[in-house]
Amino acid sequence: MKQTVNTIQSSPNPNNFLLFNRVVIVKSLEPEEFDSASALSDYVRTQIDDCGLQIPVEILDCDSANEFLDILDQLTQKASTNNERPILHIECHGDPTTGLEFANGSELSWKDVGENLTRLNKATDFNLFVVFAACFGFHFLGQLSPVTSSPCWGMIGPTNKVDPGEILRGFRTFYRTLFSTIDLSKALGSISNEKLDHSSWFAQIAETWFLRICYEYIRDHCTLKQTQERAKNLKAIARANGARVWLKDVEAQLRYRNTHDILGKYFDSYFMIEEIPGNKTRFQNTHHMLQDMIKKMRSEKYALSTYSLERTR
Structure with missing residues (x-):
């Protein structure tokens, strides 16, 4: 009999936790590109079934920055009214300075990404975990400040340009470990061990971000x-x-x-x-x-x- 799992223990604080009850994959890839999002969603569903869990996996096609914002609005509404708590997995391209890049060529700055994710994070009661399957996803952290609300509970993404095959391999390891152990810290550790040719994995939670940016604020001001x-x-x-x-x-x-x-x-x-x-x-x-x-x-x-x-x- 399947069980519903919606609580993940996180580190470094064993008294803190992340609540989630679904995986939402937003895909914005050009037609000629390898469809890593669909391949990953099939794999994640298999892992969930093999572990006897009951967590839906949804894949959403997204052509533009405006469609992405509409998707975030819909997820925010569902979080507020239906208590949906997604792991938000974003499959698109990224740039260290301009932000996320979508299939039709439109862009969304890291600042605008953060502001819109903040509303979703609030609607999930500070339980939003974001997976950036996008080159330079690490640069999302650059717009964080100690004087504004955190856009998510935690995130993971590459620090530089990556190959689609590397991304798929890394996130297969991440989700396999997450659902087999129900332990986010172990899942983050497992993907960190997956080597990238020209990049590295960067994972962080809101608590660690806050301590770091407060330290830098004190040091500089x-x-x-x-x-x-x-x-x-x-x-x-x-x-x-x-x-x-x-x-x-x-x-x-x-x-x-x-x-x-x-x-x-x-x-x-x-x-x-x-x-x-x-x-x-x-x-x-x-x-x-x-x-x-x-x-x-x-x-x-x-x-x-x-x-x-x-x-x-």
Whole structure:
């Protein structure tokens, strides 16, 4: 008797999880190209059946960027009304600067891809996993920011140009491991072992992205020198308006704001805490790791505050 599986345990946080209940493959290939999407969908269905699972696999033809956006809108609606939680597999071409390239020659920038996936991720309660079977899919990460919501729970794609046969072989390994083990971390590990001639596989989850971009934000924008310069400018503006302020007090306020914004406003926005309150508990370990990172960077002389650490969460 088949069982319905819709929960996948992920790493590095064993208390976090990805929910999915279908695989949706969006195909935008030219007629003369090898139809890797259809070959993969047949293989995935066989693996699901062999493992005794009950997860539908849907393949959708897509000719243009506009059709792709329509498909995302439909998936978002189904996620909101029917609790559909897809693994979204995108088979098309990609470019490191322009974004996704579709069969009719139209393009969709990585920024626009991210904005539209964010709506779908929200509709799935932050359970969207995206597979980029497109050259340079890694470059999707370039538009991520700590001040905007994450477009997906996790993603995988190649870092460079790849051969269609390599893509098919890699994702066969990924899905075979995923459905035989019901363990996404093992599936990601298995595809990472599949060698590519001129590229490599890149897999990441939202928690790791957030820690990395917060680290880079602190490194690039929260140095002591930058904070001291901002404090001097703010003090000058305040005194020009007749206020009596002290430089050390302005610096302390900036340290507090640097830390409080990252642990509060940025964290809540990125993980959609207001829209999905359960994410506060779901990603609490990430919040703890973020606190530890801030403590360490403060000891390395970045302009951060332990005062706000004690008052956040």
